[in-house]
Amino acid sequence: MSILPEAQAKAILTKVVGLSTADECVAQLNGGTRGNIRFALNNVSTSGIVDDIELAVQVAFGKRVGIATINQFDDASLERVVRRAEELARLAPENPEFMPAIEAQTFTPTATFSPATAAITPADRARAATASIAPCKASGLTAAGYLEDVTGFVCFLNSKGNYGYQTSTSVDYTCTVRTEDGRGSGWVGHNVQDMAAFDADADVRIAMRKASASADAMALEPGKYTVILEPAAAAGLIGFMMNFFDARSADEGRSFLSKPGGGNKIGEQVFGPEVSFHTDPAYPDAAVYPWDNEGMPRAPMPIVENGRIVNLEYSRYWAQKQGKTALAGTGNLIMAGGDKSTADLIRSTDRGILVTRTWYIRMVDPQTVLLTGLTRDGTFYIENGQIKHPIKNFRFNESPVIMLNNVEELGRPVRVQSDEGGYVMVLPAMKLRDFTFTSLSDAV
Numbered sequence: 001m002s003i004l005p006e007a008q009a010k011a012i013l014t015k016v017v018g019l020s021t022a023d024e025c026v027a028q029l030n031g032g033t034r035g036n037i038r039f040a041l042n043n044v045s046t047s048g049i050v051d052d053i054e055l056a057v058q059v060a061f062g063k064r065v066g067i068a069t070i071n072q073f074d075d076a077s078l079e080r081v082v083r084r085a086e087e088l089a090r091l092a093p094e095n096p097e098f099m100p101a102i103e104a105q106t107f108t109p110t111a112t113f114s115p116a117t118a119a120i121t122p123a124d125r126a127r128a129a130t131a132s133i134a135p136c137k138a139s140g141l142t143a144a145g146y147l148e149d150v151t152g153f154v155c156f157l158n159s160k161g162n163y164g165y166q167t168s169t170s171v172d173y174t175c176t177v178r179t180e181d182g183r184g185s186g187w188v189g190h191n192v193q194d195m196a197a198f199d200a201d202a203d204v205r206i207a208m209r210k211a212s213a214s215a216d217a218m219a220l221e222p223g224k225y226t227v228i229l230e231p232a233a234a235a236g237l238i239g240f241m242m243n244f245f246d247a248r249s250a251d252e253g254r255s256f257l258s259k260p261g262g263g264n265k266i267g268e269q270v271f272g273p274e275v276s277f278h279t280d281p282a283y284p285d286a287a288v289y290p291w292d293n294e295g296m297p298r299a300p301m302p303i304v305e306n307g308r309i310v311n312l313e314y315s316r317y318w319a320q321k322q323g324k325t326a327l328a329g330t331g332n333l334i335m336a337g338g339d340k341s342t343a344d345l346i347r348s349t350d351r352g353i354l355v356t357r358t359w360y361i362r363m364v365d366p367q368t369v370l371l372t373g374l375t376r377d378g379t380f381y382i383e384n385g386q387i388k389h390p391i392k393n394f395r396f397n398e399s400p401v402i403m404l405n406n407v408e409e410l411g412r413p414v415r416v417q418s419d420e421g422g423y424v425m426v427l428p429a430m431k432l433r434d435f436t437f438t439s440l441s442d443a444v
Contacts, residue, residue, distance in 0.1 A: 022059035032152025117169035145175030186210025187377035191417035210378035226352035288331030337428025
């Protein structure tokens with residue numbers, strides 16, 4: 001069983017905490033069922049289900065910490081994992097940044113669970129694969145993709161009474177469609193909490209249109225262009241940047257949010273006035289657990305307002321050291337936008353480039369968040385409000401910090417999954433000026 005009922009999970013953790021002779025103990029159960037199906041060359045290649053539950057026990061003697069894990073929950077196994085954690089703690093050096101277990105907190109449950117997703121069967125996955133493959137076959141196109149659904153739970157308890165239990169679900173789908181000659185490629189990705197919001201047939205047709213339209217790509221000289229980034233294309237760049245919204249890295253001079261001479265840029269204008277970000281664990285259709293990794297309650301919080309930095313993450317250790325209030329780690333990121341579609345942004349563009357996907361993004365300079373990466377799976381030239389023709393892919397060198405100072409217009413925000421950090425983001429399509437393409441790429 002991949003999800004333990006709350007009463008059973010709490011009973012296990014209560015027993016574990018009671019077994020410990022350490023100064024403090026934190027125990028956590030993580031479990032879930034991961035179902036998947038993979039297809040390529042218009043055929044299903046693999047399908048499977050993985051069930052697992054793991055218990056992690058962390059104990060401390062003073063500032064000496066030990067951690068042990070196990071996936072067996074009989075009394076002898078629970079005793080064994082607690083004693084192993086205690087043995088490791090006694091051997092460990094003192095942790096100079098040790099923080100004691102957090103006192104009991106109050107958590108407001110968030111809507112992270114969907115019965116429709118939890119009820120997915122192998123037949124449902126097969127139907128999604130068929131809905132992706134069949135129209136491609138009929139149109140002389142080739143589909144390759146992956147669907148994964150996750151139903152899981154987290155339950156934790158510490159020796160000071162801080163306790164939480166909640167279940168969650170998610171579905172991730174990606175599909176790449178190629179023309180038979182390999183000269184055209186289109187991609188679509190979809191991340192949802194509720195399977196009822198997912199339609200493989202509708203999604204694959206987006207990738208099909210991009211694949212058919214991207215054949216016969218023409219070369220365009222590298223340089224600075226007005227670009228329209230679809231939300232999935234923007235996610236990779238924004239995800240990298242958000243890794244630096246930590247007060248410690250800024251205060252220690254390791255971030256673009258560091259001030260010359262020390263300190264951070266809270267209160268300063270860093271982005272254009274069009275840019276606002278916030279986090280909200282209960283945000284509709286993008287909800288996350290109501291606690292962070294330290295067991296602190298998450299709450300709605302502005303991060304950037306009209307381009308000005310409002311809040312950075314403060315771990316309990318760093319907040320104590322700096323004399324600040326600790327702020328829980330974010331689980332999602334919501335960027336404000338408008339109500340226009342990507343097509344509306346294209347219609348308002350005299351000359352520019354539509355980027356439907358960014359790929360292989362790597363850091364060049366952490367101090368400026370300069371990134372390099374490639375466009376892929378459908379890049380198009382825009383002229384007089386219309387897509388004129390496909391163009392060959394580019395390598396880009398661009399900083400999302402600079403990018404978000406060059407916003408011309410923002411579209412309608414949609415949910416996307418960040419490959420960088422793994423958290424849920426709600427981002428709009430973005431129309432940006434002076435985006436830097438440095439060279440051509442022969443990849444399709």
